[in-house]
Amino acid sequence: MSGGGRHARRRGMSAGRRTAALLVTAGLVATGAGAVGLALTRHPDFPQAVALQALPVPTGPIEAAPATGAPAVAEPVSLVIPSIGVTTSLVHLGLTSSGALQVPSSTTVAGWYTGSPRPGAVGSAVIAGHIDSVIGPGIFYRLSQLQRGDRVYVRRADGTLAAFEVTQVQSYAKDDFPTSAVYGPVPDPELRLITCGGTFDYSTRSYLSNTVVYAAETG
Secondary structure, eight states: OOHHHHHHHHHHHHHHHHHHHHHHHHHHHHHHHHHHOSOOOOOTTOOTTOTTTTOOOOSSSOOOOOOOSOOOOOOEEEEEEGGGTEEEEEEEEOBOTTSOBOOOSSTTSEEEETTSOOBTBSEEEEEEOOSEETTEEOTTTTGGGOOTTOEEEEEETTSOEEEEEEEEEEEEEGGGOOHHHHHSOOSSEEEEEEEEEEEEETTTTEEEEEEEEEEEEOO
16 A cells, blocks of 8 residues: 555545544443433522522431341432433432531432431431522422333442332422421332422522422332
């Protein structure tokens, strides 16, 4: 092969590599966009970690139903909600010094409230996440789009999987939050997914409502 032919071939291979790299990058960007939904809602004056600070929580751990002799389940480590494209690891959440529910430090992950039962154990396990921030959608941006019958999966530290089915999706004004219904004891393993919702109040830089998804463990 002539020198000109070899140079042309090298130029073609280099262009091919650049094209492949661009396609891979585009694929990663598309995947990331799908994980949080296509529509982007941004609030320029919205601090990253205020979305759930006003969320009411009970004083102390959530009361569980009396033990039934069932073995203890492992701690949750990740959450998957296929119908709205959510896949996230789970951080631990406690209470702030003022008694409010802590929020995840990142809007890209959800958190399990350690004062609630572990998902799959008897009682109402609570998982919370941000709806959005100044940089765009949060992990629970599409939570309100869930419908009755949708599945929710929680992977636990021992590799087991807890499967839940959505029973209802509700929106509550923050000054009328049904604490007992959300956090109260139940006789079976259930799950509560919580984020903010409703109208965004620019004067307080917070949402006026909370979205709560109720789910029950499937057989």
